[in-house]
Amino acid sequence: MSKDTVTNKTTDWLDERLGVAKGSKKLLNKIFPDHWSFMLGEIALYSFIVLLFTGVFLTLFFVPSSKEVIYHGSYAPMRGQKVSEAYASTLNISFNVRAGLVMRQIHHWAANVFIAAIVAHMCRIFFTGAFRKPREMNWIVGVVLLILAIVNGFLGYSLPDDLISGTGIRIAFSIVLSVPVVGSYLAFLLFGGNFPGTAIIPRFYIIHVLIVPGIIIGLLGAHLAMMVRQKHTQFPGKGRTNKNVVGIPAWPAYAFQAGGFFFLTSAVLAALGGLVQINPIWLYGPYIPYKVSYAVQPDWYMGWLDGALRLMPSWEVVFAGHMIPTVFFPAVALPGVTFTVLALWPFIERRITKDNSIHNLLERPRDNPKRTAFGASVLSFYVVLFFASSTDVLANTFNTSLNFVLWTFRVLIFVVPAIVWFFTLSFAKETALVSDAGKRKRFQIISRTESGEYISTEADAYSERHEDQIRELPEALLGHHDHQGSKDLVGAQSSTHSGVRGVDAIFRDPHRSRGKDPKEASDAANA
Amino acid sequence: MSTVYNGEGSQSDAPIVSKKVEAVISISFLISFLATIALGVVFWQGGQPQLEGIFLAVGLLGIGVGVVSWGKYLVPQGPFVEEREELESDEDDKVAFEASLARGTNELTRRKALTRLLALSLGALGVIQLFPFLRSLGPIPGKTLTLTDWKPNARLVKPDGSAVKVTDLEVGGVLTAFPEGFAGSAIDQVVLVRPALEDIVTRPGRETWAPQGYVAFSKVCTHAGCPVGLYQQLTQQLLCPCHQSLFDVLTGATPVFGPAPRPLPQLPLKIDSLGFIRAQAGFDEPIGPGFWERA
Numbered sequence: 001m002s003k004d005t006v007t008n009k010t011t012d013w014l015d016e017r018l019g020v021a022k023g024s025k026k027l028l029n030k031i032f033p034d035h036w037s038f039m040l041g042e043i044a045l046y047s048f049i050v051l052l053f054t055g056v057f058l059t060l061f062f063v064p065s066s067k068e069v070i071y072h073g074s075y076a077p078m079r080g081q082k083v084s085e086a087y088a089s090t091l092n093i094s095f096n097v098r099a100g101l102v103m104r105q106i107h108h109w110a111a112n113v114f115i116a117a118i119v120a121h122m123c124r125i126f127f128t129g130a131f132r133k134p135r136e137m138n139w140i141v142g143v144v145l146l147i148l149a150i151v152n153g154f155l156g157y158s159l160p161d162d163l164i165s166g167t168g169i170r171i172a173f174s175i176v177l178s179v180p181v182v183g184s185y186l187a188f189l190l191f192g193g194n195f196p197g198t199a200i201i202p203r204f205y206i207i208h209v210l211i212v213p214g215i216i217i218g219l220l221g222a223h224l225a226m227m228v229r230q231k232h233t234q235f236p237g238k239g240r241t242n243k244n245v246v247g248i249p250a251w252p253a254y255a256f257q258a259g260g261f262f263f264l265t266s267a268v269l270a271a272l273g274g275l276v277q278i279n280p281i282w283l284y285g286p287y288i289p290y291k292v293s294y295a296v297q298p299d300w301y302m303g304w305l306d307g308a309l310r311l312m313p314s315w316e317v318v319f320a321g322h323m324i325p326t327v328f329f330p331a332v333a334l335p336g337v338t339f340t341v342l343a344l345w346p347f348i349e350r351r352i353t354k355d356n357s358i359h360n361l362l363e364r365p366r367d368n369p370k371r372t373a374f375g376a377s378v379l380s381f382y383v384v385l386f387f388a389s390s391t392d393v394l395a396n397t398f399n400t401s402l403n404f405v406l407w408t409f410r411v412l413i414f415v416v417p418a419i420v421w422f423f424t425l426s427f428a429k430e431t432a433l434v435s436d437a438g439k440r441k442r443f444q445i446i447s448r449t450e451s452g453e454y455i456s457t458e459a460d461a462y463s464e465r466h467e468d469q470i471r472e473l474p475e476a477l478l479g480h481h482d483h484q485g486s487k488d489l490v491g492a493q494s495s496t497h498s499g500v501r502g503v504d505a506i507f508r509d510p511h512r513s514r515g516k517d518p519k520e521a522s523d524a525a526n527a
Numbered sequence: 528m529s530t531v532y533n534g535e536g537s538q539s540d541a542p543i544v545s546k547k548v549e550a551v552i553s554i555s556f557l558i559s560f561l562a563t564i565a566l567g568v569v570f571w572q573g574g575q576p577q578l579e580g581i582f583l584a585v586g587l588l589g590i591g592v593g594v595v596s597w598g599k600y601l602v603p604q605g606p607f608v609e610e611r612e613e614l615e616s617d618e619d620d621k622v623a624f625e626a627s628l629a630r631g632t633n634e635l636t637r638r639k640a641l642t643r644l645l646a647l648s649l650g651a652l653g654v655i656q657l658f659p660f661l662r663s664l665g666p667i668p669g670k671t672l673t674l675t676d677w678k679p680n681a682r683l684v685k686p687d688g689s690a691v692k693v694t695d696l697e698v699g700g701v702l703t704a705f706p707e708g709f710a711g712s713a714i715d716q717v718v719l720v721r722p723a724l725e726d727i728v729t730r731p732g733r734e735t736w737a738p739q740g741y742v743a744f745s746k747v748c749t750h751a752g753c754p755v756g757l758y759q760q761l762t763q764q765l766l767c768p769c770h771q772s773l774f775d776v777l778t779g780a781t782p783v784f785g786p787a788p789r790p791l792p793q794l795p796l797k798i799d800s801l802g803f804i805r806a807q808a809g810f811d812e813p814i815g816p817g818f819w820e821r822a
Contacts, residue, residue, distance in 0.1 A: 031609035098570060102579045134614055167753055170713075171769060174752040174816040184672055184818045188665040194672065195752070196713050231611055245609045253605070256598025263591030267584045274580005289713030290686065290703045290746060292756035292768045309751060309786060310770045316788040316817055325817030326788045327751050360611060392771055402771055403784060
């Protein structure tokens, strides 16, 4: 039996009660394909964890109330002013709570990075076709997570009740108000009456710290569970088929790398939070409904909506005693259409391609020029909208009239996506024609037979000839595990598993082997 | 990135390289440890945001670099192969599952009346539970959105509550005003401007609204509700800083640029015998952005 170590005792204890060994073994041996773009989703996940940690800290000191108080804290310029408790407590966090400012700024940066990582991750999924059957459901969960992340970002941004975020809440009220038929009812329900009222800060708070994060955690669990169940997609390459996964094992290689990557992500967020000022609300002042500040702009992920509000012509639909306000089109209809099409994309594409097969191999963007061109074109539309959210800043910077900047953007919003479509399509088509494109990763298979003999074969030939001989992972892993201190473990394991049939298969990428001929390497190992 | 140790590995040089990697990892962990101690000292000394950020970042970075390197250079990388099991269940399992499922669903379809009654009571329960939300979260809008606190004869007051006098503004001046008793109100705010009397192009029916050139407009933008706070004296225009709508003061605050669809509602003014500026009446239309019931 196994050696009598503390670990083994613990696992035995658990296994007798829960039978964990079987499932856990499978989990530890799970294979993760390795590609830099697979880390984008991890950045999102780790940012979310940082958000939870810093967010819990902030809740201990933040007071979600619009009750008016006189500020007495240590920020001198604001002393004696009437401000809301929410604003005062945010100043308090920034100036009087130890590490409060760092926590607040890490939280804010993490939110920005969280949503950016989700968007980048989603682009990766889209442009490589990872959303195709059987992963449509997980795509939809992802879209919902993106929406929730944006909503929660906006809510959190609104909580300090400063001049800029208060103006944002005012715009949000007008947007809710613009919904046909039920708009004014919705707005009154959400705000507890007409704007501004006193209900909105506490309500935004509970939605921000409990309701939305709760849903996010649930959906994140589903997102990851589905991923584990369906296993990762992988880029094509020799030895990689639609029916296998080639990569590093969950334990220890992936766990170490991913665990370490959590610390790296957090390190970047900590550095940003400590060194790069974000949302200095004491400079903006408290929200006073009749005051405004110049260059009112939301956080980056709301920029496209703000840009759309600016570019939209002043059309208001009036008919039969009713009105559809102008903000409805850019601020309700546009996001509605955006997220609906996004969520339904796997089904839309399937309707076009009539492709009902299972896809575990990814496409490189050039392999599917039309999808890539469409995605790039649509993305460029939102990028133009994003830049349109700073028409006033651009007009000032380039010393031109607002009128010119606005009309430039109204033209660009149509021209840029068209140009991007055209160039992406032709670029993708041309690169797809390059011979050997997408086949850069050639694998040599090094196999070891039971007698300890090494054979080197081309991966293609391998997958046909030896498919049935692939053995379970731990032996493959431990049998070749020869760094210091593991010798006895290897010995113990190999004696336990003697007589298991098959060969150890190791795919070897020549680009990773520091120029060494795999044949040579295997000879050396054999010697 | 090249892998130094990759499972199969060339045994001859792996330990030497491992030693180097181990050294680098040890240094990372040590740096992390020292940075974290430094962070503790900063906390102890009362805290300093930049130092906290740096030391926390280095503390995390050291662990991150060390653990990632460990996972990348000291443990087997493969690549290894794992076969995908078919996600779809085989035919027997499907049939068996459907049979199990049918045990319950048959029950529901066989006793149709019961099923319908259950659906009815569950539905009612769900709908009625919405009631507390709908009744308590907010009032019914009614006419609220069409009303302001401006009444006939209401005096205009500044944000500090003091009444606005006819002498308060030079020609070209501007200030924010409210009805007396409602200083600071988000809904009632008006922007009071005093252009030169002869420049004003009066719209029909508003001939008496601008005594001595004083004109007052709702300060709530008709686009998305931001306060139209920036007055450009040179062009006599009001600018909304949120989405850059421009309103021409001289022609009754008509929008001349940007997304605002309607002029800012104008408040009819008069000047009483003591020189206080008062409203002749309230606004003749709802202020602010559009909504379904507003036509």
